[in-house]
Amino acid sequence: MCKPWSRIIASACSVLLVIVLAGCGGLGLPGLPAPSAPEGGSATTSGVSQDLGENVELFEPSGGSSSVRLKIASGSENKEAAYAIAYAVEQSGVAIEMHYMGSLDIMAVLEAGGGDYDAVWPASSMWISMGDSGHIVRDSKSTSTTPVVFGIAKTKAIELGWAEGDGTTASPSTAEILDAVRSGDLSFSMTSATQSNSGASAYLAFLTALSGTDGALTAENLEDAGLTSEVASLLAGVDRSSGSSDWLKEMVVADPETHQAMVNYESLVSQANRELEEAGHEPLVAVYPSDGIAISDSPLAYVDRGQDDKVEEAFAAFQQALADDDATLALERVGRRCGLGGKLLHADDEDVQRAFSASWGIVQDASALKSVPLPAGDVIEQALTLYQTVLKKPSYTVWVVDYSGSMYGGGKEGVVSGLEQALDPQLAAASMIQPAEGDVNVLIPFAGSPGSAVVAHGSDTAGLLDEAREREADGGTDMYAGLLAALELASAAKDGGGYTVAIALLSDGVSDTMNHDAFLEAYKRTGSDIPVFSIMFGDADPTQLDELSEATNGRTFDGREGDLATVFRQVKGYN
Amino acid sequence: MKLAKGRIVGLICVLAAVAIVGGVFAFRAAQPEPVAPVEPVSVDGYLGGEKISLFDDEEFVDLSERAGLDISYRKAGSLAMMEASTDGMDYLFPSSQAAVEYGDELGVASTGEQIVLNSPIVVYTYRDVADALVESGIMAKDGEVYTLDVDAAVEAMLADTTWEELGYAGGYGQFRIDSTDPAESNSGNEWAALIANSLAGGRPASMEDIERDADSIRKIFAKSGWMETSSEDSFRQFLTLGESSKPMMVGYESQVLDLSVNEPELFEQVADDLVIAYTTPTVWSTHVLVSLTDNGESLCDFLMSDEVQQLAWERHGFRGASQLGTDSAERFDVIGVAERVPAAVELPAPDAMQRLIQVVSGA
Numbered sequence: 001m002c003k004p005w006s007r008i009i010a011s012a013c014s015v016l017l018v019i020v021l022a023g024c025g026g027l028g029l030p031g032l033p034a035p036s037a038p039e040g041g042s043a044t045t046s047g048v049s050q051d052l053g054e055n056v057e058l059f060e061p062s063g064g065s066s067s068v069r070l071k072i073a074s075g076s077e078n079k080e081a082a083y084a085i086a087y088a089v090e091q092s093g094v095a096i097e098m099h100y101m102g103s104l105d106i107m108a109v110l111e112a113g114g115g116d117y118d119a120v121w122p123a124s125s126m127w128i129s130m131g132d133s134g135h136i137v138r139d140s141k142s143t144s145t146t147p148v149v150f151g152i153a154k155t156k157a158i159e160l161g162w163a164e165g166d167g168t169t170a171s172p173s174t175a176e177i178l179d180a181v182r183s184g185d186l187s188f189s190m191t192s193a194t195q196s197n198s199g200a201s202a203y204l205a206f207l208t209a210l211s212g213t214d215g216a217l218t219a220e221n222l223e224d225a226g227l228t229s230e231v232a233s234l235l236a237g238v239d240r241s242s243g244s245s246d247w248l249k250e251m252v253v254a255d256p257e258t259h260q261a262m263v264n265y266e267s268l269v270s271q272a273n274r275e276l277e278e279a280g281h282e283p284l285v286a287v288y289p290s291d292g293i294a295i296s297d298s299p300l301a302y303v304d305r306g307q308d309d310k311v312e313e314a315f316a317a318f319q320q321a322l323a324d325d326d327a328t329l330a331l332e333r334v335g336r337r338c339g340l341g342g343k344l345l346h347a348d349d350e351d352v353q354r355a356f357s358a359s360w361g362i363v364q365d366a367s368a369l370k371s372v373p374l375p376a377g378d379v380i381e382q383a384l385t386l387y388q389t390v391l392k393k394p395s396y397t398v399w400v401v402d403y404s405g406s407m408y409g410g411g412k413e414g415v416v417s418g419l420e421q422a423l424d425p426q427l428a429a430a431s432m433i434q435p436a437e438g439d440v441n442v443l444i445p446f447a448g449s450p451g452s453a454v455v456a457h458g459s460d461t462a463g464l465l466d467e468a469r470e471r472e473a474d475g476g477t478d479m480y481a482g483l484l485a486a487l488e489l490a491s492a493a494k495d496g497g498g499y500t501v502a503i504a505l506l507s508d509g510v511s512d513t514m515n516h517d518a519f520l521e522a523y524k525r526t527g528s529d530i531p532v533f534s535i536m537f538g539d540a541d542p543t544q545l546d547e548l549s550e551a552t553n554g555r556t557f558d559g560r561e562g563d564l565a566t567v568f569r570q571v572k573g574y575n
Numbered sequence: 576m577k578l579a580k581g582r583i584v585g586l587i588c589v590l591a592a593v594a595i596v597g598g599v600f601a602f603r604a605a606q607p608e609p610v611a612p613v614e615p616v617s618v619d620g621y622l623g624g625e626k627i628s629l630f631d632d633e634e635f636v637d638l639s640e641r642a643g644l645d646i647s648y649r650k651a652g653s654l655a656m657m658e659a660s661t662d663g664m665d666y667l668f669p670s671s672q673a674a675v676e677y678g679d680e681l682g683v684a685s686t687g688e689q690i691v692l693n694s695p696i697v698v699y700t701y702r703d704v705a706d707a708l709v710e711s712g713i714m715a716k717d718g719e720v721y722t723l724d725v726d727a728a729v730e731a732m733l734a735d736t737t738w739e740e741l742g743y744a745g746g747y748g749q750f751r752i753d754s755t756d757p758a759e760s761n762s763g764n765e766w767a768a769l770i771a772n773s774l775a776g777g778r779p780a781s782m783e784d785i786e787r788d789a790d791s792i793r794k795i796f797a798k799s800g801w802m803e804t805s806s807e808d809s810f811r812q813f814l815t816l817g818e819s820s821k822p823m824m825v826g827y828e829s830q831v832l833d834l835s836v837n838e839p840e841l842f843e844q845v846a847d848d849l850v851i852a853y854t855t856p857t858v859w860s861t862h863v864l865v866s867l868t869d870n871g872e873s874l875c876d877f878l879m880s881d882e883v884q885q886l887a888w889e890r891h892g893f894r895g896a897s898q899l900g901t902d903s904a905e906r907f908d909v910i911g912v913a914e915r916v917p918a919a920v921e922l923p924a925p926d927a928m929q930r931l932i933q934v935v936s937g938a
Contacts, residue, residue: 125812129803135659138627138650140808142815214737214748216800291747297815304649340844341817370747371820374801 057082059089059096068314069095073109074121075197076100076246077296080271081143084330088321094314102243102573103197104432107131114303118311123197123245123265123296130377139315140301143322144267144336147369148201148294150177150188151252151269151284153260157361160185163285169361171290171368174209178230181237188261189240191248193387194432195573198245201294202263203387204380206231208372209292217375222382232391240529241393241500243573247555255553256281258529265296266362270335270355285361288368295342295371332356342366384432394438396499397572398486401468402507402537404447404477411538412473414559415506418535419443419468422568425459433572435459440499442489443468446482447475448512453489479507479544480515483532484522491526501530503552504571506559508538509545520551533571535559615645618870620666621656622648623761624807625826626692626862628833629891635883642877644870652804653761654932657681666871670761670806670827670860673768676925677932678865685865691878692862692893694829695916696765698723698752698852699810701818705850707742714852719911723852728752729773732795738822746822751798754825755809758936762806765858766825767935768922770795772856780923782930789934796935806830814845827860828853828912832892835909842908851911856920862893 057079058069078085079100089096101109103122109115110131120137122128128137157163160180162170172180180186191199204217210230211221221227240259242248249268252259253275262269266286273283300322302315321327325345328338333351337344343366346352356362375383401415421427423441428434435441437458445451451471456464486503494501523530531554534545542556549556555574557567622630629635630648639646651659653669657678661667667683668691669675675688700708705721708714713727731741731750738746755763771780774788785792796802803809806826813824814834831851835842866872877883879896887893888900894916895901904912923931 125803125808126801129808135621135649135651135655138624140811142811145815214735215751215798218797295816295820297812340814340841341819343817343844366817366819367745369817369819370745371816372747373751373753373799376797376800376802379800 055100057098057100059085059098061090061093061095068310069097070118070311070314070318071097071116072099072119072121072300073106073115073117074098074100075103075106075123075298076244077123077198077265077268078121078298079246080267080334081331081336083334084322084327087330088318088327091321091324091327092314092317094318096318100244100246102195103127104195104200110134110137110303114305116305117303118305118307119300119302119315121298121300123298124201125297125299126374126380127197128299128301130380136304137301138304139319140299141319141323142297143300144328144331144338145295145297145342145369146265146267146336147288147342147371148198148205148263148296149266149269150287150289151262151264151272152186152188152287153256154282154285156186156260157285157287162287163361167283167285167357167359167361169285169287171288173290174206174234174292177289178210178234181234186261187237187239188263189242189248189252189259190238190263191242191245192573193392194384195243195569196245197296198248198264198268199241200380200384201296202292203231203235204375204383205289205292205294205372206234207383208375209289210234216373217379217383219379219382222379222386228386228391235387235391235393236498238393238500240531241395241574243570251553252284253279255529258553265335267335267355270357270360270362273357273360274355283360286363287361288363290370291372293369293371294374295369298336335362337366342369388432388434389436392436394436394440394499395572396440396442396490396493396501398442398444398453398490398503400444400446400479400482400486400503400505400507402447402477402479402482403445403451403471403473403475404508405474406477406508406510406538407473409473411508414537416465416469418506418559418568420465422572423456423461423465425461428572431569433569435461438498440493442486444482444486444489445471446477446479446485447473448478450478450482450485453485477507477511478515479505479509479511480513480519483519483548484515487519487522487526487530490530491528494526494528494530501528502554502571502574503530503532505532505534505545505548506537507534507545509534509536509541509543510539511544523552529553531555531574533557533574535567535571615640615643616870616873617645617647618665618874619647620649620664620668620867620871620874621651621659622668623653623656623670623862624650624805625670625694625762625810625830625833626668626891626893627807628837629887629893632837632886632890634886634890638880638882638886639877642873642880644873644877646874650805650807652755652759654764655759655804657683661867665866665868666874667865667867668862669865670862671765672861672863673764673922673925673928674761675863675865677929680925680929683865683867685867686869687864687866687872687875689864689866689875689879690861690896691864691875692829692887692895693897694827694860694862694893696762696769696854696858696860697826697828698823698854699813699826699831700823700850700852701845701848702850703745703818703848704743704822705852711741713741715855720913721850721852721911722855724855725769725773726777729770729795732798733791743822745819747820749798751795752823752825753799753809753813753821754796754802755806756802756804756935757796758932759804760806760809761860762809762825762827763802764928764932765860765922767792767796767931768928769854769856769858769920771923771927771931772920777856779921780927780931782927785923785927785930785934792931792934793937814841818848828916829892829894831909832907832912833890835907836890836892839908846908846910851909853913853916857916858922859916859919 653674757763
């Protein structure tokens with residue numbers, strides 16, 4: 001039933017695989033020297049976790065003596081499960097290499113035959129079922145469940161009439177949430193439905209609840225203009241998007257004044273609150289829509305590519321350890337539910353109580369988890385395409401591109417190919433990031449000074465891409481001047497209110513600094529939440545780029561190694 | 576009495592099977608212990624997910640080693656495996672005769688077909704739901720054993736009855752019974768056959784019946800939306816997501832028996848709440864081993880051995896080739912397991928089953 005989408009994805013699969021590997025800052029690439037295991041004794045705590053770059057984390061048993069290392073394609077939300085993973089690694093003696101990516105990427109990995117992964121651990125079984133056309137997945141077991149909810153700043157929730165002073169929350173219907181968005185009382189951040197499970201699940205739940213069918217969403221529902229316009233209105237309330245649930249949480253925690261609500265996993269609302277309260281901010285309260293809950297079941301499954309028997313044995317040992325009492329305790333302490341049917345196994349534990357605190361609106365028993373039936377596979381595909389091309393809030397992206405002399409050759413080629421992956425309608429459709437009709441993309445090339453802006457509306461991006469290809473890389477570097485020009489356009493778009501707005505900076509990051517202060521001051525003056533996503537090239541010095549990410553609640557990506565398409569895809573996933 | 580014919584057929588089946596198995600036992604008892612060959616024979620094939628726990632059982636592996644076999648598998652739905660590439664494969668092990676017939680139609684070149692295991696199709700649910708449905712007449716309770724009236728359930732689904740109207744406040748929207756994808760997996764497929772028979776007035780649905788009732792059949796499956804392609808996955812989803820999300824799920828009786836033996840801690844969490852509803856009429860899942868090679872034939876002989884038949888019942892809940900366990904169902908700590916499951920209904924003919932698969936696939 002997922003054939004049509006398979007076909008769409010299939011063409012991109014070989015690309016995606018490279019992407020997935022390259023997205024790990026290069027360290028996860030086969031052929032490159034593997035980071036050496038710490039020699040016996042260097043580990044002081046039980047288990048060692050080692051950060052292998054942005055999206056890869058290695059867990060090794062203390063002593064580092066394991067004979068098998070499993071490579072797992074995992075959803076980013078499992079970053080929060082590090083304690084449980086480290087425990088299960090220690091217990092089973094199996095080393096685990098976690099490669100964090102979106103659930104939809106995991107589906108693509110399976111479509112392509114599993115790459116060199118030994119296991120997958122997406123946020124929902126749905127992505128395994130849709131991706132496993134080759135019957136290579138087995139022993140799939142849920143590790144825990146968590147519902148997708150609204151986390152809303154407590155005072156805001158009280159103001160909306162959805163929370164009491166003690167944190168207890170009401171369960172508004174999706175229609176009531178829509179009313180709050182329409183009246184301008186509520187905006188929220190949510191991950192991209194075409195890149196991340198939490199966004200996809202919430203979006204499908206919105207559609208199902210607002211369709212009024214009382215059952216699973218159908219293809220006919222998607223043709224109902226009344227329904228799609230309601231969902232578009234609801235999505236217009238999205239103030240910030242992201243390609244990953246965990247990063248969405250980090251972004252909200254980094255700037256709680258601007259982001260008063262997010263759609264995310266209950267477990268990540270709990271984690272966010274731990275960090276918010278530590279930083280002296282008020283917590284979010286969990287609001288469970290009465291008619292639109294979706295549940296993540298976090299399945300861990302073996303990918304059978306004909307590996308050695310000892311690989312499968314190692315998987316079984318790790319999977320078993322991850323389900324034992326200590327592991328489930330560790331998982332519940334970070335807000336996951338490990339009992340069947342959404343129940344808690346360790347409700348008596350003090351830290352579990354804290355993670356499921358009633359003062360955060362979290363409902364411990366499973367009664368709130370009345371989830372909508374998921375639509376059939378072909379309906380999901382149609383719904384996601386509809387999201388990307390029509391329903392999502394239009395994006396306004398200013399591409400500030402370095403054409404200084406140092407970008408001559410490889411640097412410029414990389415930039416151009418990345419822009420093509422993100423903006424060429426055909427190429428971008430393969431990763432479901434194609435420009436929608438209402439989207440605006442602006443190119444601001446710069447060297448010693450910024451060039452004039454090239455604006456592209458909707459899918460008509462050919463002119464912009466021509467300019468990007470034809471322009472010579474030559475001259476000095478003043479990225480701050482380029483950013484100043486971009487900020488002017490971006491903040492005007494932001495003030496209009498109809499767009500999610502972002503600046504994407506493509507540079508080798510060694511800029512003159514005469515406009516450094518001017519830009520940062522201007523940014524502060526606008527007072528708007530426009531992230532700068534920087535992509536590093538050439539002999540990049542990340543110092544300047546990291547400072548920008550910090551100042552704008554943005555993010556720095558590494559475009560220096562591997563396939564750039566993934567980086568651009570991630571950037572687009574963020575708006 | 577529309578079940579009369581089905582009852583007779585079922586009874587004959589059981590009697591015949593008992594006679595055959597009895598004969599096999601007597602014959603085997605007279606054979607000397609085989610000597611295990613030095614080099615084990617590798618056997619690979621496609622396996623329905625609900626039988627994985629048997630194939631992964633340590634005792635099963637030990638027995639197979641002693642029989643000189645090294646058995647591997649790939650998980651696939653009963654119908655999906657008939658369409659899969661059989662290159663290098665020695666066997667297919669689906670869960671129904673209908674799937675085997677589908678494979679024959681598609682030209683799967685088998686060297687032998689043998690019914691190895693049996694398990695009735697049941698509907699899993701929870702006590703709250705079951706008690707509400709007993710009250711509203713869709714289910715019945717006799718002692719600890721629940722049954723589900725397929726006709727009444729079909730009628731309620733076609734009428735868009737909500738859970739609330741049936742007295743169960745915990746469910747989302749309309750009353751529905753989830754299953755695996757009937758176009759890919761056997762338990763969903765046999766459930767579709769039961770629905771088609773019900774709409775045909777209780778007899779095996781013909782091509783014409785299915786043509787006439789196509790919209791009704793599609794409507795019932797559309798209520799479920801997403802369907803898993805493996806009975807094992809759908810049973811796991813039923814357990815994991817729980818009562819509020821998955822109030823009812825079609826499965827095999829063997830699945831809960833297997834769970835109770837092999838994952839007692841997990842089973843314990845639902846032991847008091849989980850309800851097995853035997854459908855009225857009943858349909859059996861017959862697990863047929865389709866051999867593709869000589870090695871597949873060796874696997875078949877191995878599966879029919881007393882030791883494997885006993886292991887399959889005692890540790891995995893399959894009622895064996897005889898449709899009976901090798902001893903009483905009381906051996907399991909599961910409430911409401913029927914000792915005998917009598918009323919076996921006849922499925923629609925192969926051509927009607929084909930049409931049914933097309934109908935549920937939207938064609």
